Amino acid sequence: MKFRWVYILTTPLLLMGCNASKFVPEGSYLLDKVRVETADKSLDASTLQTYVRQQGNSRWFSLFRIPLGTYSLAGRDSTKWLNRMLKHVGEAPVVFDTLQARRSMDDLTTAMRNMGYMHARTELLTRIRGRKKVEVIYRLYPGEPYRIASLRYDIQDSAIARLMEARSGRDCFKPTLTSGSRFTVDALNAERRNLTSFLQNHGYYKFHKDFIRFSADSARDSRDINLTLHLMPFRSDASPEPHPRYVVDSISYASGDDDGRLHLREQVLRNATMFDEKSLYSSEALQETYNKFSRLQAVKYTNIRFNERPDTTVLDCSIQISTNKPNTLSFQPEGTNTAGDLGAAASLTWENRNFFHGSELLTVRLRSAFEAITGLEGYQNQNYVEYGIDGRLQFPRFLAPFLSPTFKRRSLATSELSLGYNSQNRPEFHRRVFSAGWRYRWAEPRHHINYRVDLLDLNYVYMPWISSTFKHDYLDSPNNRNAILRYNYEDLFIMKVGAGLTYNDGQNALRANIETAGNLLDGLSAAFRFKQNASGQHTLFNIAYAQYAKFDADYTRLLNFDSRNTLAMHVGLGIAWPYGNSTVLPFEKRYFSGGANSVRGWSVRSLGPGSFRGSNGRIDFINQTGDMKxxxxxEYRTYLFWKLNGAAFVDAGNIWTLRSYAEQPGGQFKLGSFYKQIAVAYGVGLRLNFDYFVLRFDMGMKAINPAYRTQNEHYALLHPAFGRDFTFHFAVGMPF
Structure with a gap:
């Protein structure tokens, strides 16, 4: 067993060391490496790697050619099942092809010229490595780029010329080409798309980019180009005609369902239609209409057609709508395991996608759970029982005063009302939670931004019964003065407001949230002199209310090295401050560390705060929480084979308290020493990617443990102990 790590580490090397060249024909070479390089720092050679037609064999984590090694393990006898399987799972060697190399040189040269390097050229270098391997280098010589010295417009349609010359108003034409900018094919095509989109949004239903041409003129030995944009007439024969400008005269709605009925109210259909009768045709309004209808829960698909009246510039619009089945019922069983206590849970969910015939989504969920608790002495009931009901009614629009009808109509928004009740019966206590909320969500797809506003969020926590044993041993014990513990077993009222923003463009993802609670009630308390309890807290209906402010943000950046390898970088920050009527944050608002989405060398809620080790060295779910995170x-992610992906990761982080609590020694954040309490973990993971969901298996090891008794435990990276430092995580979805 002591040599197991040697076996694990040498296996990939043995696979790579197999005779990969045995499947390479005599006189040919295995394409070992491919590089694209340039001495000109103004050109990023890595962006042109995709123009190389032949790439080497794929590498796991950009290092190990395991698929090629697997293929090389196969024998030549294709009648044997093992050989066929190894070839199917593995990857055949990539044999260097000189024809593909020459085509790659041409493609690279063309790409550079399209970028404005009109005198660019590419050189091919090959280096033979060993007997049957070759390294290929494409060396780029871009030269000096060409730039636009002047830009002139030749608009052969007087109405369009006048429209483009308008320099005032929200919809004036904004050119993308400017004097001094780089002369590139991409820039010219972007201007064609820009002008085409502008005209299609101003009534020119039949206009397309082929009506736009460019001519360029440059002096000898000069890299300055005089550019002219030509907009051709609708017809370029002996009698040229101006481009027709169309008006949408009528809008009609039809059902695409078998029963022929429109199941949505007329006003809902009108609000989702982003153009009006007697208005100019607009392709942007057409796309916004598709977007609005697609966000309606009741709508299955939408088909919009424009019919041109003969010999006119008038369009009749027909919108055909097919709706989903209004009602769905789903049942979801669950298995639970809390600290070794096994249990089961189930939820029953009913949805109606068209509750008021306005595509309102009503969701009602019933949930129940049971868990057999073992090892708990001194209590009558040994089991945990939970049941609850929650409902949500979502409207596909803003329901709010003081907002203009135009803003309400153009926004991709939802308004949501939620109500919930949850009952938990444990051997130690009974807890009841009532909740209600009103919130808004809206999106700006163009800017990849989504917003959320919690206008009002109410939570009432009621503790109808606490076991006398639990009170004696934990809450009222003279040896236990745990303020955090006691606070979480008192009746509490939380009234909060909050807002959130998410941004995601595929490479960068940002999430930020802010919320405050108790400020309105605190103002009313001062005005109406609310009563105080024995702890000096102001109360509403004899219940203390929480008061705090909380802010957290996450940022993720993805660096794609190639189609198979990606580096994900993530940072998450959070801080919450109890003040006024509270000295401790409500438990559900406190931060915790460890788990499948945090520092993966620790199990969930087992790290921190600071250097705190838990109660007597054991996990303490109440005290291992904090005010700051x-x-x-x-995480390096790589494609392996089939639907299997691999990952190698390094995590760091912790939580801290902002105040000093006696029951959490070493947990307070201190600017001069917090960095010494940052925990570090490392590990590997496997992901099963089924497109619509990802099953994730992560295996983490502690590297630096801030809650240590010995130096070996502190620097676990140098003194690993599998039983002490290893943690396994199973989760659905990516960690960040």
């Missing part, structure tokens, strides 16, 4: 993550 830091997460730093690096």
């Amino acid at each position: 830091l997460d730093l993550n690096l």
